[in-house]
Amino acid sequence: MRYGIDGDRLWARLMAIAQIGATPEGGSCRQALSDPDEAGRALFLDWCGARGYQLRKDRIGNLFLRRAGREAEASPVLIGSHLDTQPTGGRFDGVLGVLAGLEVLETLDDNAVETDRPIELCVWTNEEGCRFQPAMMGSGVACGVLEMETVLAARDHAGTTLAEEIARHGYDQEPGPSLAEAACYIELHIEQGPILEAAGKTIGVVTGGQGIRWYEISIIGEETHAGPVPMALRKDPVPVLMHVIGLVQAIGRTDEAARCTIGRIDLSPGAINVVPGQVAMTVDLRHPDEAVLDAMHRRLVEGLDVLRQRHPDIDLQGRMTWHSPVVTFDRGLIETVRASVRDRGLTFTDIVSGAGHDAFNLARRVPTTMIFVPCRDGISHNPREYAAPSDVAAGANVLLDLTLARSNM
Ligand SMILES: [Zn+2]
The missing domain is CATH 3.30.70.360 (Alpha-Beta Plaits)
Structure with a gap:
């Protein structure tokens, strides 16, 4: 049985969350740990709230929403991305992977699908690195690539430390789950480059990172x-x-x-x-x-x-x-992406990620891969950033297939 996500619901939410921190040019500005970033997270958690997923936060503000599996002790399948944006950000970078992840969980709920493994939807703090450096911070700390004590001292332009913002939002209380026992990590993202559009392909099968x-x-x-x-x-x-x-x-x-x-x-x-x-x-x-x-x-x-x-x-x-270093994604996961796009009759091509992503940190700890969808003119980090609704839905469906396949093995 093949399931399908609700493309209209996903699109409506992408447009709704883009209103938080909306810029006059049609993009979004929700820099990490700012009030708009918090408001974006609150709206996201509102949508999650109705479903009763277990919410956990860790010390750097990463969010983990867990949909239970039949085997409570089984290692979870992780999916997700980030909700923060550049100051002149668009409506898809990061947000797509998070909201498509929620769409996956809800589609399983709506179809009363049980999985063996739990599925954990992750929202990584400060992927963009524009307000506090370095980038990919939340996933870096969670994966042990960055030291918590070091990043807490990071300052933004106004002189505010990361530690102050973490405390202000109340994230400093929680130890958070360990990623060591996760089964795998899968991230859907816009390509942020022109290759898929130029090739006329819907899905980028991401084999790794430069x-x-x-x-x-x-x-x-x-x-x-x-x-x-x-x-x-x-x-x-x-x-x-x-x-x-x-x-x-x-x-x-x-x-x-x-x-x-x-x-x-x-x-x-x-x-x-x-x-x-x-x-x-x-x-x-x-x-x-x-x-x-x-x-x-x-x-x-x-x-x-x-x-x-x-x-x-x-x-x-x-x-x-x-x-x-060069990042190589998991062969088995890549094959599962190929199987899904073939099964759904989608056009695809292999691609190497030119930009950095949270998935690069995760790849150091657990089997990882990414799925790309095209963005118009290859433009991102720009209010003009745009992905077509049909491509967004196709990417989310591939994420659904992959999540389902991995949570039942
Ligand atoms: Zn991103």
Whole structure:
């Protein structure tokens, strides 16, 4: 027997919760642990309340709603995502995974379906990381990737600490459930990129996440007047900057899956008539294969070495400031996603997540996978973010199939 979620109910709720923290451009602003974020959670819990699911919260404000299984002691199937948004957020990023999760629980209720395992709907605190850094905080703490004591000290722009906001909302009381014994974790999310739309596919079968490495590069020469000093006598860091840009762009052409981004270049002092003394720049390298990412890293390091030797009068330094390893999702779960989309006659393609997600933290602890649906023009973190109702419903139905399959084995 195949069940189907109520696409109209899901869509109506997506639109209703978007009214909380609504922005004039048609998006939502519910930054983590702010009053609008709390109000969004309250509305969500209102919807859950009628069904009698057991609610637990943990010390960082993650919410866990449990639909009981036949075997009370069996390890639960976890589903979920986040309700917080960017300051200029849209109506689907994160919210979709949570409300589709609720839709799954209610569809099982409405059809009087019992499962062996309990199903636990998770709402992760502060996925976005725009108000308090780092991002993916709630799932990071729950999975032991981040230390609670460290993140409590995080401050927002106004100087408010995370600890103060946690206490204000009363989350500091509760120990919360352990994730160690969970059976698996499944997250539905909009793609946040243009690949599915361009390919004309409804479902992205997410096989994992790119590895990410961040670098800061400084190129130091000598600041001098733009007029009197001949070109040959300058210690100008800009010609070296050009070579570094060329190097990074070449690394970006390693293969189709490689991503190289120079997101920031600061020239100092930044005046029209001054040869800059310093360049500070950032590089972001990504690849879904750790071995290839290693090779890209070596090309960058060796390329910088060569430039350093060629330009002895310029001080060229580079250092890696952060890295996130390649994430590989669970093969069995991925196969179950494929089986569901085939069974439902949906178009699909394999895809690697370009953005970070709570699922990346969960993947370190329990078998995990994600399901993507297209978003228009690949745009997210933007009020224009949009996913079609039919795609939203299709993604939620795949989440339902997967949850049902996993909660009965
Ligand atoms: Zn998200």
